[in-house]
Amino acid sequence: xxxxxxxxxxxxxxxxxxxxxxxxxxxxxxxxxxxxxxxxxxxxxxxxxxxxxxxxxxxxxxxxxxxxxxxxxxxxxxxxxxxxxxxxxxxxxxxxxxxxxxxxxxxxxxxxxxxxxxxxxxxxxxxxxxxxxxxxxxxxxxxxxxxxxxxxxxxx
Numbered sequence: 001x002x003x004x005x006x007x008x009x010x011x012x013x014x015x016x017x018x019x020x021x022x023x024x025x026x027x028x029x030x031x032x033x034x035x036x037x038x039x040x041x042x043x044x045x046x047x048x049x050x051x052x053x054x055x056x057x058x059x060x061x062x063x064x065x066x067x068x069x070x071x072x073x074x075x076x077x078x079x080x081x082x083x084x085x086x087x088x089x090x091x092x093x094x095x096x097x098x099x100x101x102x103x104x105x106x107x108x109x110x111x112x113x114x115x116x117x118x119x120x121x122x123x124x125x126x127x128x129x130x131x132x133x134x135x136x137x138x139x140x141x142x143x144x145x146x147x148x149x150x151x152x153x154x155x156x
Contacts, residue, residue, distance in 0.1 A: 014082045021078055025071045032067065036060050
């Protein structure tokens with residue numbers, strides 16, 4: 001059964017953020033689960049105490065499952081928000097690249113990917129980036145121009 005050609009989704013600019021959040025949540029869950037295992041190992045009678053008509057082990061176990069689902073929902077919300085932010089920044093980078101290219105302000109030795117990466121960095125560093133899609137923020141244009149002027153004069 002063929003599933004068709006694979007598609008190239010490009011680079012995931014939020015992968016580092018996703019990994020960081022995922023690791024923190026994994027550590028948190030592991031700590032809470034470890035407490036469950038330690039209590040079961042060291043004091044099994046404690047897990048047999050009735051709680052809400054069930055014993056502590058059952059309530060704690062279901063709590064672990066619900067907590068895992070809760071963490072998954074939170075992880076999804078955080079990652080979705082970050083991806084939306086990065087998509088907006090990427091759109092701005094594309095607009096700035098097209099504007100600079102049209103005005104012949106990008107040296108020939110700078111390929112498209114290099115300029116877009118530089119633009120992404122500038123956007124993420126500049127808290128006052130205007131997300132109005134009508135035009136680029138002048139400070140970013142100026143940064144581009146100064147970088148290109150330094151490159152042309154041989155300064156690194």
